[in-house]
Amino acid sequence: MTELPLATAHSIIYVLDMIGVFACTVAATVLAKRCNMDMFGAWIVSLIGSVGGGTLRDLLLNRHPIFWLHDLNYLYVILLVSTLVQIFYHTVERLDRAMRWFDALGLAAFTVIGVQAAVSFHMSPPIVMLMGAFTAMIGGVLRDIICQQIPLVFQKEIYTTASVLGSAYYLLLLHWGVSEWLNSLSTLVLIFSIRMLAVYRGWNLPNLTLPKKP
Amino acid sequence: MTELPLATAHSIIYVLDMIGVFACTVAATVLAKRCNMDMFGAWIVSLIGSVGGGTLRDLLLNRHPIFWLHDLNYLYVILLVSTLVQIFYHTVERLDRAMRWFDALGLAAFTVIGVQAAVSFHMSPPIVMLMGAFTAMIGGVLRDIICQQIPLVFQKEIYTTASVLGSAYYLLLLHWGVSEWLNSLSTLVLIFSIRMLAVYRGWNLPNLTLPKKP
Amino acid sequence: MTELPLATAHSIIYVLDMIGVFACTVAATVLAKRCNMDMFGAWIVSLIGSVGGGTLRDLLLNRHPIFWLHDLNYLYVILLVSTLVQIFYHTVERLDRAMRWFDALGLAAFTVIGVQAAVSFHMSPPIVMLMGAFTAMIGGVLRDIICQQIPLVFQKEIYTTASVLGSAYYLLLLHWGVSEWLNSLSTLVLIFSIRMLAVYRGWNLPNLTLPKKP
Numbered sequence: 001m002t003e004l005p006l007a008t009a010h011s012i013i014y015v016l017d018m019i020g021v022f023a024c025t026v027a028a029t030v031l032a033k034r035c036n037m038d039m040f041g042a043w044i045v046s047l048i049g050s051v052g053g054g055t056l057r058d059l060l061l062n063r064h065p066i067f068w069l070h071d072l073n074y075l076y077v078i079l080l081v082s083t084l085v086q087i088f089y090h091t092v093e094r095l096d097r098a099m100r101w102f103d104a105l106g107l108a109a110f111t112v113i114g115v116q117a118a119v120s121f122h123m124s125p126p127i128v129m130l131m132g133a134f135t136a137m138i139g140g141v142l143r144d145i146i147c148q149q150i151p152l153v154f155q156k157e158i159y160t161t162a163s164v165l166g167s168a169y170y171l172l173l174l175h176w177g178v179s180e181w182l183n184s185l186s187t188l189v190l191i192f193s194i195r196m197l198a199v200y201r202g203w204n205l206p207n208l209t210l211p212k213k214p
Numbered sequence: 215m216t217e218l219p220l221a222t223a224h225s226i227i228y229v230l231d232m233i234g235v236f237a238c239t240v241a242a243t244v245l246a247k248r249c250n251m252d253m254f255g256a257w258i259v260s261l262i263g264s265v266g267g268g269t270l271r272d273l274l275l276n277r278h279p280i281f282w283l284h285d286l287n288y289l290y291v292i293l294l295v296s297t298l299v300q301i302f303y304h305t306v307e308r309l310d311r312a313m314r315w316f317d318a319l320g321l322a323a324f325t326v327i328g329v330q331a332a333v334s335f336h337m338s339p340p341i342v343m344l345m346g347a348f349t350a351m352i353g354g355v356l357r358d359i360i361c362q363q364i365p366l367v368f369q370k371e372i373y374t375t376a377s378v379l380g381s382a383y384y385l386l387l388l389h390w391g392v393s394e395w396l397n398s399l400s401t402l403v404l405i406f407s408i409r410m411l412a413v414y415r416g417w418n419l420p421n422l423t424l425p426k427k428p
Numbered sequence: 429m430t431e432l433p434l435a436t437a438h439s440i441i442y443v444l445d446m447i448g449v450f451a452c453t454v455a456a457t458v459l460a461k462r463c464n465m466d467m468f469g470a471w472i473v474s475l476i477g478s479v480g481g482g483t484l485r486d487l488l489l490n491r492h493p494i495f496w497l498h499d500l501n502y503l504y505v506i507l508l509v510s511t512l513v514q515i516f517y518h519t520v521e522r523l524d525r526a527m528r529w530f531d532a533l534g535l536a537a538f539t540v541i542g543v544q545a546a547v548s549f550h551m552s553p554p555i556v557m558l559m560g561a562f563t564a565m566i567g568g569v570l571r572d573i574i575c576q577q578i579p580l581v582f583q584k585e586i587y588t589t590a591s592v593l594g595s596a597y598y599l600l601l602l603h604w605g606v607s608e609w610l611n612s613l614s615t616l617v618l619i620f621s622i623r624m625l626a627v628y629r630g631w632n633l634p635n636l637t638l639p640k641k642p
Contacts, residue, residue, distance in 0.1 A: 341500075364465075424517075
């Protein structure tokens with residue numbers, strides 16, 4: 001099997017990371033407009049919604065500098081995309097369906113990046129899976145809290161589940177010594193697939209609660 | 215007076231800490247179910263509600279690694295208890311009264327742990343008291359915010375007050391050179407007693423506001 | 429031109445910083461009373477509203493110790509002012525207009541302090557401007573979230589804008605080699621002026637959104 005250079009795998013993850021930032025920014029800006037926020041409000045909520053999860057992960061792991069403080073591409077993508085979404089708001093609002101594809105790409109990329117960061121800090125498997133999930137979902141949670149909504153990801157759909165299953169798969173392949181590029185990319189595909197299947201099949205988590213006794 | 219080994223005092227505090235985590239997890243899971251959260255949502259809210267206060271304390275003090283990243287017992291207790299509460303939700307919902315005892319034990323344990331952490335980082339007395347209170351109450355505040363409630367601890371009952379009085383007592387005994395095990399355990403008893411008395415006597419803080427002039 | 433000692437400029441900024449803390453505490457306490465919080469609740473919300481922005485900035489920059497852990501004046505001013513506002517609540521409630529002057533002074537001081545902190549950590553210009561804005565506004569955002577309000581600063585008025593314009597001006601003068609005391613003080617005046625003009629002229633940001641097609 002020919003070795004794909006690790007650098008190429010990293011480039012692919014970086015591009016998908018930016019797609020995730022793009023998706024988070026669109027979602028955050030649409031929500032901000034619905035809450036009657038102004039230009040700066042939409043920018044800040046987009047920033048929090050896009051990099052909030054990774055920031056919490058870096059703070060918890062004591063991983064400095066925080067990634068977006070030194071790589072300004074995050075900030076530029078967020079400002080540009082949020083501004084465009086504000087201008088073409090009435091058009092973007094109707095693209096809800098298309099956004100789910102980008103959102104699922106972001107979920108996959110954010111999880112892999114979070115998992116890699118936690119692994120490089122020698123965290124135990126349960127914490128690695130948690131850091132992957134945090135990276136992928138805390139931004140959306142903060143965004144929903146600011147806009148006075150009970151966080152969407154806590155209420156329905158296989159979202160965190162896809163992230164956690166992907167992290168477990170990544171750790172398993174890492175344990176088996178599979179090369180990193182293959183591991184990262186197949187994890188990306190797995191998370192994306194689970195998420196999109198869940199969306200189109202309407203999968204939900206089972207409710208654990210026993211029925212009330214009569 | 216026979217010296218109780220410090221290790222024993224630490225074990226007692228650790229057990230009470232887990233009881234606090236247990237109480238926080240039950241409260242958070244019940245609230246999460248009321249907000250129609252799914253399994254993962256309830257787990258994450260339980261995690262935030264249980265270790266959120268200690269995490270903020272550790273971040274502020276720059277005390278790494280964050281305690282629950284390396285001691286996985288916290289995560290395991292939270293996942294186990296939250297899952298059980300979700301299954302037996304209709305039964306647990308009726309045990310509100312019993313929970314107050316566990317909750318008060320948690321308040322006491324969390325405060326003592328927060329105070330000890332701040333003292334070991336050479337903080338001044340006002341900051342030590344604040345760190346004790348933060349450890350005990352910020353988790354509940356974050357939990358309430360996520361579930362769209364004005365934080366309960368800010369609105370009524372002698373809760374933070376019990377924590378702060380206990381911290382002041384701890385610092386006084388520390389200043390007088392009382393041995394740590396006796397100091398810790400008597401502080402635990404004091405906070406627990408104040409809290410339970412407040413619950414059963416319906417104590418509230420006085421309202422400072424002067425009446426409106428006619 | 430006679431050199432104003434840098435120490436004097438720092439003293440002026442420190443005094444204005446405390447005025448900002450004063451303004452934030454008054455605003456937070458009034459909001460806390462409206463949410464039926466008790467004494468401790470009002471104190472904690474005042475603390476979060478006053479130093480929350482600077483704390484997030486310090487955590488992001490990994491700048492320890494967090495400023496208010498070692499300079500207890502912040503805590504004392506907050507406790508004192510919040511207690512007084514609680515006592516004289518019905519009088520303070522009517523002073524809404526006067527508060528805007530203090531609030532604008534705080535906005536200016538918080539921004540300059542945040543900008544100086546980020547510059548001393550060698551951050552790039554966009555991050556410096558963001559840190560100035562975060563320092564000035566995140567406290568108010570957290571306060572509004574706790575009290576179940578969509579953050580005011582995200583919704584209207586030239587608030588963050590004044591902060592960002594001031595930061596850009598500061599960076600420009602820094603680049604030109606203007607001495608720090610002159611730079612800091614003129615930035616303070618600029619931010620304060622923009623904010624007060626915005627308040628009295630009713631300036632708002634333009635809405636970027638294109639009109640809906642018929």
